[in-house]
Amino acid sequence: MSLVAIDNLVPGMVLAANVFDKSGRLLLGEGLEIEAKHLIIFRTWGIVEADIVDAGGADTNTLPDSITQEQLDLAKSTLLPAYCHADIEHPAISELLRLAVIRKVKHDR
16 A cells, blocks of 8 residues: 555556545545546545555656655755745645645756
8 A cells, every 4th residue: 555646646546545535525435446537536625645555566656766855855945935824734735845846856957
């Protein structure tokens, strides 16, 4: 089992755990195969990741091997002032910051 970001989910992957929206409503059950329509539903309800059955060690890493932790840390420290009035511990803000850091590292290379 591994958590996979919504942008990396593809039809055919199998859920290792139920996916619930913020209010606790079940969107898709454990063991079911994800279809394209489910990805639309997940995005509509603000799902940022899902627990996926590990497909024999499939690589779910979104970053190229050439990106180092140093680059990620530098990008994060550069972006943090933009988040000075936000609670970066909040899941949505934390995810926005994570995506911004990845995007900055990929585009600064």
